[in-house]
Amino acid sequence: MDNQAPIRRSPLTVAVIGGGVMGGTIFGAIAALEDDLFGDVVVAERVAARREALLADNRAAVGRGTRAVEDPAAAVAGADVVVLAVKPQDAPAALAALDGSWRDGALLVSVCAGLSTASLESMVPDAIRVVRGMPNTPARIGEGATAICPGSAAGPEDLDLVVALLAGTGLVVQVAEKHMDAVTGLSGSGPAYVLLAVEALVEAGVELGLTRDVANALAVQTVRGTAGLAQQPGSHPTLLREAVTSPGGTTAAGLAALEQRGLRSALAAGVRASAERSAALGA
């Protein structure tokens, strides 16, 4: 790896490769940034209808250097920072097609599940630094949770740059790369577990006679409000749960039924299975 200082011009041009669920979200969050550090933002997406949707969704930023193109190589040619957001299985072909297009000193930020920084580094020129990230879908409303880790040549200034880049997506934390599969199992896939729980709560409410609209509104607000409580400084989930649970009351009865059916171990098994799948994707 080339360990010279990264080339940094300001404002930095950003390219996002893949404008699907996650790439589209990240593209939108970067396009909306009002940070002088970043200038033009281009998304490379091979599906024309997706490109049109991305431009329509980010109309306010179009004309301020925000573009959608078909060819990833054209997007990367002018980019100081490249965000890779294609499916992990598509990443090798997408990176191979960028050969010869990279700017010297560009930074690659991959959000592909499972792909290690070492394997990403083996697919790009030596002078390209790599940071790996694992975001989640609430990033779409600025409430995401992302963990990042550096590749072998990425330094603190590269991590700071990625934190600034993802500032519009929500929380960003740094972890050691050995923990990225666990992050994927917990927060990367986590929104799906919470939504499965919401679906189950709504169905149970409907079974007990609530209208679907009322059941959905109550379930979603309960998740949102409880998350807000759990985010209060000094709060702890166990103490908050105990505060809901009156001796001999309704919650104790509900919790006993959930524990009997293994909710706790089911969630742990879900996180473990997702982490194992992440590791397998990178193998």
Ligand SMILES: NC(=O)C1=CN([C@@H]2O[C@H](COP(=O)(O)OP(=O)(O)OC[C@H]3O[C@@H](n4cnc5c(N)ncnc54)[C@H](O)[C@@H]3O)[C@@H](O)[C@H]2O)C=CC1
């Ligand atoms: N969806 C999620 O909740 C999360 C996804 N990720 C990661 O983000 C990556 C993308 O996932 P999604 O957005 O869910 O997938 P997606 O299928 O919605 O988006 C991928 C997009 O990339 C485009 N694409 C693929 N190859 C291309 C190429 N060579 N040139 C231009 N466009 C190309 C596809 O047309 C598609 O629109 C994956 O690696 C995944 O592991 C990470 C965290 C959460």
Ligand SMILES: O=C(O)[C@@H]1CCC=N1
């Ligand atoms: O299901 C997946 O593979 C991606 C990675 C984390 C969330 N979604």
